[in-house]
Amino acid sequence: MPQFLLGFWCGCVFSVLLVFLIYYSVRKRREQGVSRKEAVKKRDVSKNEKTVQDSKARILLVDDSKLSRKLIKDFLRDRPIEIAEAESGAECLLKCRKEKYDLIFMDLNMPGGSGLETLERLKNEAKGFPQMPVIVMGSNVRQESEAGYLELGFDGCLAKPIQMNRLEEILMLNLPEEALQQIPEGFFYQKGLDNFDGNEALYKETLLLFSTLWEERKEQLQRFLDEENMTEYAILIHAVKGDARILGADFLAELAYEQELSAKEQNVKAVRNSFSKVIETGTKTAEYFMLSFSE
Amino acid sequence: MLKKKILAIDDSAIVLKQLQNILDKKFDFVGVTSGLAALKRLDNEVFDLVLLDLEMPVMDGFATLTSIRQREVLKDIPIIILTGTRHKQKVIKGITSGVAGYIVKPADSEQLLAKIETTLGLR
Numbered sequence: 001m002p003q004f005l006l007g008f009w010c011g012c013v014f015s016v017l018l019v020f021l022i023y024y025s026v027r028k029r030r031e032q033g034v035s036r037k038e039a040v041k042k043r044d045v046s047k048n049e050k051t052v053q054d055s056k057a058r059i060l061l062v063d064d065s066k067l068s069r070k071l072i073k074d075f076l077r078d079r080p081i082e083i084a085e086a087e088s089g090a091e092c093l094l095k096c097r098k099e100k101y102d103l104i105f106m107d108l109n110m111p112g113g114s115g116l117e118t119l120e121r122l123k124n125e126a127k128g129f130p131q132m133p134v135i136v137m138g139s140n141v142r143q144e145s146e147a148g149y150l151e152l153g154f155d156g157c158l159a160k161p162i163q164m165n166r167l168e169e170i171l172m173l174n175l176p177e178e179a180l181q182q183i184p185e186g187f188f189y190q191k192g193l194d195n196f197d198g199n200e201a202l203y204k205e206t207l208l209l210f211s212t213l214w215e216e217r218k219e220q221l222q223r224f225l226d227e228e229n230m231t232e233y234a235i236l237i238h239a240v241k242g243d244a245r246i247l248g249a250d251f252l253a254e255l256a257y258e259q260e261l262s263a264k265e266q267n268v269k270a271v272r273n274s275f276s277k278v279i280e281t282g283t284k285t286a287e288y289f290m291l292s293f294s295e
Numbered sequence: 296m297l298k299k300k301i302l303a304i305d306d307s308a309i310v311l312k313q314l315q316n317i318l319d320k321k322f323d324f325v326g327v328t329s330g331l332a333a334l335k336r337l338d339n340e341v342f343d344l345v346l347l348d349l350e351m352p353v354m355d356g357f358a359t360l361t362s363i364r365q366r367e368v369l370k371d372i373p374i375i376i377l378t379g380t381r382h383k384q385k386v387i388k389g390i391t392s393g394v395a396g397y398i399v400k401p402a403d404s405e406q407l408l409a410k411i412e413t414t415l416g417l418r
Contacts, residue, residue: 195401196316206312213308235306235352242379243309246401 056291057175058082058099062092062118063107063137071162072105078189080292081175089118093125101132103174105158108138119153133174137162184285186251195246203247207289210243214286218279225268225275233271234263240282252281298323299415300341304333304359305348305377310400314346317404318411330359337369344415345374347394349386360392373414377402 059076061069064087073083084101086092088110096104104122108115115136122134133155141149141159143166149157156170183189196203217240224233241256255278262270300323303314311326318324325342327333331354333345345363349356356376363369376397378386386397395414398407412418 195313197404199316202312202316206309209309209312232352235350238350238379239307242400243307245379246309246313 056080056082057102058084060084060086060092060095060101060104062086062089062104062110062115064088064110065107068107068137068160068162072167075164075167078183078292089113089115089121092118093121096122096132097125102176103171104132104134106134106136106154108136108141116152123153135170135174182288184249184251184281184288186249186254187285187288188248188250190248191250192246192248195248204293207247207293210247211286211290213243214282218282221275221279225271228268230263230266230268230271234260237263237278240278244282244285249285252278252285255281299343299417300325301344301346301411302327302333302336302342303346303377304328304330304351304356305346306351307348310348310377313401314407317402317407321408322411330354330356330362333359334362337363337366337372342372344411345372346377346398347374348377350379357388357392360394364393375410375414 057080059081061072061083062085063069066087069085073085076083084095084099086095090113092104092106095101106115106118110118115138119134119136122132134153135156135158136149136152136154137158137160139160141157143157143159146157155174158166158170192207193200193203196206217236220236221233221240224230224236237256237259241253241260244250244253244256255274259271259274259278262274298321301318303311303318303324303326305311305314305326306328308328311328315324315326325336325340327336330351333347336342337345347356347359351359354362360374363372363374373395374393376386376390376394377400378397379400390397396410398410409418
């Protein structure tokens, strides 16, 4: 056979083999991505068995930029989410060998090991992988290129500067429902923290104290209402108002204040009409504090 | 120099926590949740100033104030009212009952410290 024909056929065979190799490689990565997503979605812990600790999601922020990590941490501050940090791929791997995370945010460009290199090592070395979604982020990351990042094995991408609505979307797609606990209406964390002069540890301890006191207070308010004892009702709802105000739960404080006024006027009907609203708000607030701020 | 000792009387443990956070570094702070508990402490210890909530169950702020003033050794102890009330009448009644002033809850740390230190002659 003439040499050029031989060369032609060898080239064809080689090209076909190369195409098949690329096809199966991409298909395998996609399957891994799908199985990781399915594993995340299939997380099924019975609600009755859950403790507050189980309900808290755990996120790992991997970025050499302290500012980037702080931006995300500040956004998540009011949520029942534990946040761990790593400044490098190496530190990320150390943490992931010991702990499992519900979600990892990984900067694409880091000194000493890129986000992609770290992802490859995570596959082999991390505890609980592949059930840890990894979101790549960076100033060169573009939302429209997400398909490409998925093919590389990431589970999504987040462009910098970080858009908070995109961050919220990623949380909704990847975290269990309990971690997405809505902040109660009219609760202002910073306002409450300011009343404690920025002493975050004491503020959180006091938020939990409110939760602990709430169950008994709820029962007492019900009892005073049943007895139509507006004098005692007024005193207790006054305390609820004061506590809510100190803690930054302004909406609850206003509801309690309106009830206090009605109770002082001995207006049982008005108190009864607004009772379920104040109890519902107080209960949601207490549950949110317990879920979000317990250790 | 010994720290001045302050007794805070408020039925809310949360309010007492907030006050303690503001005052603990500069003063010897004691918090109690009832007028009766306050009288027990005042009968047995020496305090330099009292912070008193007006609205408390069983023995309210005014009843507690009256009981304090009936004690010879306590007739001149400075008392600052803590009030969450938007009703001015109660505050005015408190002031004419011989208290040193009032602070609206939630207490602003700078205002509270200024009021206490001025009352105690520390400023």
